[in-house]
Amino acid sequence: MNRRDLEHGSVVVTDDDVRRLCEFLYRQTGMMFAQDKRYYIDRRLAERMAATASPSFSSYFAALRANAENEIEHLINSFTVNETYFYREDHQFRCLTQTLLEVIAPKKQPGEPIRIWSVPCSTGEEPYSIALWLLENWESVDKYEIEIIGSDIDTSVLRTAEAGIYGERALHRLPKDLIARYFEKRDDGFYHILPEISRSLQFTRANIVDPAQTALHRNFDVIFCRNILMYFDEASRRLAAENLFDSLVPGGFICLGHTESMSRISALFDACQFADAMVYRRPLESS
Amino acid sequence: MRDIAPRERAQTRVLVVDDSTIVRRYMREALERAEFAVEEAFNGVEALEKILAHPFDLLVVDINMPKMDGYTFLRALRRRADAHAAIPALMTSTEAGPQDIDAAEAAGANYYLVKPVSQDDLVLHAKALTGRSP
Amino acid sequence: MPLLRRGKPDETPPPVETTAALAGELRHPDPERRWSAARRLGDRPGAAEHLAAALTRETEPRVVEAIFTSLARRGGEESAPHLFPLLRSDDAALRNGAIEALQTMPAALAGHIEELLHDLDSDVRIFAVELTRKMPAAPAPVALCRLLDRETHPNVCAAADDVLAEIGSRDAIPHLQRCRDRFATQPFLPFAIATAIETLSRAAH
Numbered sequence: 001m002n003r004r005d006l007e008h009g010s011v012v013v014t015d016d017d018v019r020r021l022c023e024f025l026y027r028q029t030g031m032m033f034a035q036d037k038r039y040y041i042d043r044r045l046a047e048r049m050a051a052t053a054s055p056s057f058s059s060y061f062a063a064l065r066a067n068a069e070n071e072i073e074h075l076i077n078s079f080t081v082n083e084t085y086f087y088r089e090d091h092q093f094r095c096l097t098q099t100l101l102e103v104i105a106p107k108k109q110p111g112e113p114i115r116i117w118s119v120p121c122s123t124g125e126e127p128y129s130i131a132l133w134l135l136e137n138w139e140s141v142d143k144y145e146i147e148i149i150g151s152d153i154d155t156s157v158l159r160t161a162e163a164g165i166y167g168e169r170a171l172h173r174l175p176k177d178l179i180a181r182y183f184e185k186r187d188d189g190f191y192h193i194l195p196e197i198s199r200s201l202q203f204t205r206a207n208i209v210d211p212a213q214t215a216l217h218r219n220f221d222v223i224f225c226r227n228i229l230m231y232f233d234e235a236s237r238r239l240a241a242e243n244l245f246d247s248l249v250p251g252g253f254i255c256l257g258h259t260e261s262m263s264r265i266s267a268l269f270d271a272c273q274f275a276d277a278m279v280y281r282r283p284l285e286s287s
Numbered sequence: 288m289r290d291i292a293p294r295e296r297a298q299t300r301v302l303v304v305d306d307s308t309i310v311r312r313y314m315r316e317a318l319e320r321a322e323f324a325v326e327e328a329f330n331g332v333e334a335l336e337k338i339l340a341h342p343f344d345l346l347v348v349d350i351n352m353p354k355m356d357g358y359t360f361l362r363a364l365r366r367r368a369d370a371h372a373a374i375p376a377l378m379t380s381t382e383a384g385p386q387d388i389d390a391a392e393a394a395g396a397n398y399y400l401v402k403p404v405s406q407d408d409l410v411l412h413a414k415a416l417t418g419r420s421p
Numbered sequence: 422m423p424l425l426r427r428g429k430p431d432e433t434p435p436p437v438e439t440t441a442a443l444a445g446e447l448r449h450p451d452p453e454r455r456w457s458a459a460r461r462l463g464d465r466p467g468a469a470e471h472l473a474a475a476l477t478r479e480t481e482p483r484v485v486e487a488i489f490t491s492l493a494r495r496g497g498e499e500s501a502p503h504l505f506p507l508l509r510s511d512d513a514a515l516r517n518g519a520i521e522a523l524q525t526m527p528a529a530l531a532g533h534i535e536e537l538l539h540d541l542d543s544d545v546r547i548f549a550v551e552l553t554r555k556m557p558a559a560p561a562p563v564a565l566c567r568l569l570d571r572e573t574h575p576n577v578c579a580a581a582d583d584v585l586a587e588i589g590s591r592d593a594i595p596h597l598q599r600c601r602d603r604f605a606t607q608p609f610l611p612f613a614i615a616t617a618i619e620t621l622s623r624a625a626h
Contacts (some may be wrong), residue, residue, distance in 0.1 A: 265354075
């Protein structure tokens with residue numbers, strides 16, 4: 001193996017330091033980095049070492065393993081794209097309409113709503129995306145009542161979500177005709193989602209690590225919990241997974257971010273490989 | 288005359304399930320030298336996910352792994368109502384008593400190798416369980 | 422419009438049950454009730470002994486998982502004494518559940534790890550090595566190097582080698598080399614040690 005030492009000021013980081021970092025991330029999250037991503041990894045590591053004023057790789061690595069100052073979250077954040085926008089990872093929405101709802105809907109009693117939870121919902125792009133996707137793509141959408149709830153631990157993003165005002169960047173994946181149908185363009189260039197949509201969704205505060213709060217959010221058919229669990233430490237991830245399990249109906253589904261896996265989190269769920277996505281399912285009750 | 292590419296012999300696919308990266312590498316090297324196609328899983332949960340994504344001809348499964356141990360994984364696999372349920376499984380473990388071997392058989396293992404496993408033994412039994420000549 | 426907003430979620434708090442009542446629920450024939458009780462005991466002082474006792478008889482995997490999560494939430498001082506004996510269990514799920522829970526309790530481990538690394542049972546020593554993987558930096562690699570110097574069972578050495586590759590430094594290399602020399606004819610261990618030495622020898626300090 002070729003040795004390539006990186007100079008970050010006076011700090012040297014070797015190939016094997018990077019290998020150990022990748023092994024740690026792999027154990028922690030299941031994320032794997034191929035050799036062709038090395039430059040990318042080196043840059044992210046250099047940034048984090050500078051940000052934590054680490055004099056050496058080993059001192060940074062020790063801080064990382066102890067999760068000092070939530071460094072795991074910062075490191076993973078630096079590797080993942082954090083921007084939220086409409087129709088992000090929409091293959092999962094496709095899975096929702098093509099597969100999940102085909103399983104869920106026929107079992108509903110007349111008048112019994114389909115319940116979908118987006119958590120964390122941040123500034124609302126995800127729950128609104130679910131709403132728009134269903135209206136645009138689910139042929140049975142008028143036959144059922146659908147409750148979509150968006151929750152977050154941060155009340156300021158919830159207020160933004162309720163307001164439903166977005167810039168062009170957030171809408172960049174939406175077709176122009178869809179934007180015209182569901183948004184009003186304001187004089188300041190921002191787009192306001194139709195009030196009949198925003199008033200039809202519910203936004204609540206919830207911390208998924210707190211069983212008392214998740215207990216208020218129950219009986220969901222589908223939960224979208226994307227790109228949050230991988231930041232938690234071991235104990236919090238487990239508890240959050242149990243809370244989410246409890247919030248699902250038996251047979252209900254949960255979607256994680258596309259780089260996330262339950263394999264580092266919990267054995268509670270059954271993995272389901274569908275054409276558009278890997279989804280996890282709370283088992284149906286055994287008789 | 289046109290060059291015709293030789294038809295590739297379909298490789299026998301093995302999933303190595305162990306939480307130790309070093310163990311997985313050791314097994315991968317031996318199995319790849321013997322012309323198996325190898326994939327890896329960190330524990331029983333990941334193994335179940337990988338099996339859903341691709342068919343495998345053989346599983347090599349350790350016992351002590353976080354989140355889902357080898358016995359729990361095999362029992363869950365054997366309970367399935369599809370073709371994955373019958374994939375041959377070679378169980379590896381540091382345990383060596385007759386009760387451990389019985390437990391492995393009860394969980395659905397086809398064979399049991401006590402660690403430390405030699406690369407030769409691994410390949411020998413992998414070939415036996417997948418019907419390849421030794 | 423099929424989208425529907427209902428009223429606010431019902432904020433009525435659940436009925437308060439005593440710890441003793443919840444402990445009783447751990448014996449309920451309905452696994453849903455046992456699951457719920459196991460989860461709720463996670464924030465009850467003194468619950469660890471009830472949770473641990475339930476592990477001796479619980480057969481539903483998700484209840485076992487919830488019990489371990491709650492034991493971890495109770496913390497090392499209360500739960501660790503109940504978790505250490507599980508390292509000797511015949512049940513792989515209980516052993517591995519205990520290891521995962523103990524790995525969240527580095528303070529409780531600190532006082533017991535040397536004892537476990539000296540246990541007469543080689544399997545317990547293997548599990549003790551795994552426990553050191555998540556311990557904060559300094560003492561663990563030193564303890565593993567000392568173990569390598571005295572250990573007679575190759576699988577215990579292999580376990581220590583695996584963890585040292587992750588948490589060790591160049592200081593571990595002489596210990597690994599001497600171990601490899603003692604076990605030169607073993608399958609796997611020479612390979613594993615060579616791999617760890619290669620990783621550590623190129624690690625910066």
